[in-house]
Every structure is written in C-alpha cells, then in structure tokens.
Amino acid sequence: MPNAPHHTDRHPADFELIRRVANGDEAALTALYDRYAGVVYSVAHRVLKDEGAAEEVLQDVFYQLWCNASRYDAARGTMAGWLLVSARNRAIDLLRRRKPADTNSMEEPVPLAFNLESSVARTQLISRVKSALGILTPAQRQVLELTYFAGMTHGEIAEKTGEPLGTVKTRLRAALHTLRQVLAP
Amino acid sequence: MNEHPQPEEVFDEYALGSLEGEDKQAFESHLRDCKTCARRLEEARARLALLSLAAPPITPPLRVREGLLAQVRAQSSGKVPKPAISRQPRRTLWLVPLLAAAAGALAITAVVLIRLNHRLSRQLAALEQKQAAMLAAQQEQQLQADKARRVLNVLTSPETVKVSLLPADAHPAPQGKAFYNSDKGLVFYAANLPPPPSGYTYQLWLVPLRGVPISAGVFRTDREGDGKVVLPPLPRGVPAKAFAVTIEPAGGRPQPTGKKVLIGAVS
Numbered sequence: 243m244p245n246a247p248h249h250t251d252r253h254p255a256d257f258e259l260i261r262r263v264a265n266g267d268e269a270a271l272t273a274l275y276d277r278y279a280g281v282v283y284s285v286a287h288r289v290l291k292d293e294g295a296a297e298e299v300l301q302d303v304f305y306q307l308w309c310n311a312s313r314y315d316a317a318r319g320t321m322a323g324w325l326l327v328s329a330r331n332r333a334i335d336l337l338r339r340r341k342p343a344d345t346n347s348m349e350e351p352v353p354l355a356f357n358l359e360s361s362v363a364r365t366q367l368i369s370r371v372k373s374a375l376g377i378l379t380p381a382q383r384q385v386l387e388l389t390y391f392a393g394m395t396h397g398e399i400a401e402k403t404g405e406p407l408g409t410v411k412t413r414l415r416a417a418l419h420t421l422r423q424v425l426a427p
Numbered sequence: 428m429n430e431h432p433q434p435e436e437v438f439d440e441y442a443l444g445s446l447e448g449e450d451k452q453a454f455e456s457h458l459r460d461c462k463t464c465a466r467r468l469e470e471a472r473a474r475l476a477l478l479s480l481a482a483p484p485i486t487p488p489l490r491v492r493e494g495l496l497a498q499v500r501a502q503s504s505g506k507v508p509k510p511a512i513s514r515q516p517r518r519t520l521w522l523v524p525l526l527a528a529a530a531g532a533l534a535i536t537a538v539v540l541i542r543l544n545h546r547l548s549r550q551l552a553a554l555e556q557k558q559a560a561m562l563a564a565q566q567e568q569q570l571q572a573d574k575a576r577r578v579l580n581v582l583t584s585p586e587t588v589k590v591s592l593l594p595a596d597a598h599p600a601p602q603g604k605a606f607y608n609s610d611k612g613l614v615f616y617a618a619n620l621p622p623p624p625s626g627y628t629y630q631l632w633l634v635p636l637r638g639v640p641i642s643a644g645v646f647r648t649d650r651e652g653d654g655k656v657v658l659p660p661l662p663r664g665v666p667a668k669a670f671a672v673t674i675e676p677a678g679g680r681p682q683p684t685g686k687k688v689l690i691g692a693v694s
Contacts (some may be wrong), residue, residue: 268500272492272496275495279492281479281484283480283491284482284484287482296487297491298549300487301491305499305541305545308495308502309502320473340588350469351469352473354476355473365479367480368484371480372480374476375481388476391478393444395445395447403644408554414436421439422439422474
C-alpha cells in the first residue's frame with residue numbers, strides 16, 4: 243500500500259480502531275472521528291451547501307459507524323473509503339430528500355487503494371485528486387461535479403446545462419476515462 | 428449469465444448512481460452472479476470515492492463531536508438498542524421464516540429507534556440552546572424585577588420622604604385625588620386650593636355613569652389650601668364616571684351651580 247504510515251500506539255491503524263469501536267470503545271471512535279471528520283464534513287458541505295445539514299450527515303455517518311462496526315470487514319474494504327462514499331451518498335440522499343439508500347451499508351466494501359491515515363497522506367491525495375480534475379475540460383468537469391456532488395442524472399444535467407443528452411453522456415464518459423488513467427493506484 | 432459489461436464506464440456510472448433504467452437492471456442481474464464484475468465495481472467505487480476529497484476543506488464545528496458522543500453514550504447506556512444484527516444458528520426449518528420476520532421487525536424497530544434517537548438528540552441540542560437563551564432572558568427579567576421591587580420599596584416605604592419639585596416662582600396648581608369604591612365608599616383629598624370667596628364653599632360631586640351629579644358633601648380648606656372629604660354618606664353601588672369640585676354658596680347646593688375648579692374622569 244503506498245504511503246503506508248508507521249503505526250504506533252498513539253496513531254493506531256484504522257482497522258485496529260474499527261476493531262475497538264466494534265467492542266464499544268468510545269476513544270477509538272473519537273480517534274477515527276478526529277482523523278476523518280474534516281473530509282466527511284467537507285464533502286457533505288460541498289453537496290448540501292448548508293452547515294446544519296452537513297453537521298447532520300457528519301454525525302449520522304459516524305453514528306452508523308459506531309452501530310455497525312462489528313459488521314465491517316477490514317479484509318474487503320477500507321474505513322476511509324467507506325466514510326468517503328457514505329458521506330457523499332448520505333448527503334445526496336438528504337439533498338434529494340430520499341431515504342438513506344441501502345448503498346450506504348457497511349457490507350459494500352470500498353477498497354481504497356490509498357492510505358489516508360496520516361494527515362500528510364490525506365493532503366497529498368487531496369492535491370492529487372485536484373490536479374486530476376484540473377486535467378478535465380471545464381465542460382467535462384461540470385458534468386462530473388453535477389453527477390458526483392449534486393447526484394444529478396444525465397437527463398437532469400442536460401436540462402440544467404441546455405446540452406443534448408448525448409453530449410452530456412459523452413462528456414461524463416470522457417471525464418471518467420481520464421480519472422481511471424490518472425487516479426490509478 | 429449475461430455477457431460481462433464491456434465498457435469500463437458502466438462500473439463508474441453504476442457506482443455514481445447515474446446508471447438508469449434497463450442498463451441498471453441488466454448490470455445488477457449480471458453482478459449477482461459474477462464475482463469478477465463485483466470486484467471491478469468495488470474498484471470503481473473506491474476510485475470515485477476519491478472525488479469526495481475534491482470538496483473544499485472545511486473544519487466541522489466542535490458541537491458535532493459532542494453531539495456524536497452524547498448520542499453514543501445514550502445508546503451505550505441502554506436508552507437505545509444497538510442495531511447490530513447477529514446471525515442466529517438454524518434450529519428448525521419452519522422457524523426460519525418466523526425468526527427472519529421477527530428479526531426484520533426488530534431491525535426495523537431498531538432503525539426507527541436509532542433515527543428517532545438521532546432526531547431527538549438533535550432536538551435536545553436545539554432545546555438546550557433555546558433553554559440557554561430563555562435562561563439568559565429569565566436572568567434579564569429577574570434583574571428587571573429586582574429593580575422594579577427596589578423602586579417600589581422606595582415608593583412605599585414609610586420612612587420615605589416625598590418631595591414634589593415645582594418651578595420656583597409658580598403658584599402650585601390646585602389638585603385633588605378621589606379614592607372611590609362603589610361598595611366601600613369615598614375618600615377625597617384636595618391641595619393648593621385658594622380660599623373660596625366669602626360666603627361660598629367648596630362642594631364635591633360624584634358624577635354617576637347615568638343620571639345627575641350626586642353631592643358628596645362640602646369641605647373647607649386650611650391655610651395651606653388642603654381639604655378632604657372622608658367617607659361621606661352616598662348611595663351604595665353607584666358606578667362613577669367622574670368627580671368634580673365646584674364653588675357653591677355656603678351650605679352647598681343639591682345640584683352644581685358654580686364654577687368647576689377641579690374635575691377628573693374615572694379611567
């Protein structure tokens with residue numbers, strides 16, 4: 243795993259923390275919270291553009307973690323991946339006034355190919371993602387962001403941007419193609 | 428089994444939630460049987476999860492951490508059941524659907540309770556905030572009430588010296604105060620009245636809501652111009668509209684004839 247940090251008692255690995263959370267260890271939960279609350283809150287805020295709603299998502303995501311930690315399978319996914327996906331999906335559900343979807347469940351592993359356990363690693367990956375988005379054309383980037391951060395369907399994006407549906411699909415596919423190239427582990 | 432979906436985009440779009448209609452159904456039915464594609468979907472999900480990191484970084488307020496801990500403690504102390512679903516060993520086959528239904532009901536109950544608890548703890552936080560605001564308002568009111576009480580103490584204390592200040596050169600204006608209770612009677616004080624002309628007297632009148640004025644008696648003033656009428660004989664239960672003082676020939680008159688020197692309406 244790239245950037246694998248050196249784990250110490252003061253900086254236990256995510257999988258160790260989640261194992262302790264499953265045993266009802268509050269301190270382990272707050273350690274995970276302190277590690278990831280920033281990114282979870284940021285994505286919820288980006289989606290919802292509302293502090294109160296973003297706070298709700300943040301608390302909810304970590305409460306779900308607390309309640310379902312025993313069902314988490316560290317061999318199949320990463321904690322950080324689950325948090326990033328959960329934050330986005332729950333925020334979109336709230337934005338679109340949907341009931342939280344099953345896709346947020348703990349059983350869908352998100353095997354993130356990067357380690358985000360140290361703040362240095364997080365900062366590095368954030369800048370890598372930002373430069374990946376910087377490669378996209380503005381139109382591709384817009385379609386990708388409306389899909390990811392607003393949860394819009396192709397049809398909704400076409401309606402919003404005034405572009406033909408085919409153009410929207412083509413742009414999104416081009417954007418996804420580029421991301422596959424530049425965000426490969 | 429269907430063919431593997433060839434375009435890589437399908438995995439990405441499914442992970443993004445933007446695959447729709449027949450495409451989505453076809454993909455899902457294939458996914459159920461194909462471990463290779465399930466793995467590819469996980470990879471797509473992990474790759475796209477990184478997009479969350481493109482959100483502008485914001486630091487969450489501390490209250491969320493506190494709220495989370497409060498919620499966790501409320502749940503740990505048994506106020507809310509933890510919605511963990513443990514797998515029951517099979518006993519008898521006919522029990523399985525029954526247990527599944529019961530487990531389902533329990534899970535739903537647990538989820539409902541968790542959501543309820545979540546909402547309640549948020550409401551609690553809001554209420555606590557409101558309570559703090561009310562407490563502040565209450566303290567403010569307390570201060571105001573204390574002040575009002577101190578003001579009243581000064582005004583009503585027997586030791587209090589009352590001094591009216593008037594323009595230094597002005598002749599103090601005549602005034603009167605009537606305390607009237609239609610059942611208990613009338614007490615009237617007048618001040619600063621000049622002495623009436625010789626052969627005349629002051630007379631106090633009760634002006635009832637209906638009908639003509641009723642005499643409440645004549646009175647004299649002392650050297651300072653003070654006079655009073657205390658509990659004069661009056662018919663009982665007459666609602667008053669006003670009180671007035673006139674100057675009348677000595678001994679008074681059954682109805683007012685002279686000049687009104689004081690008048691006051693019952694407010």
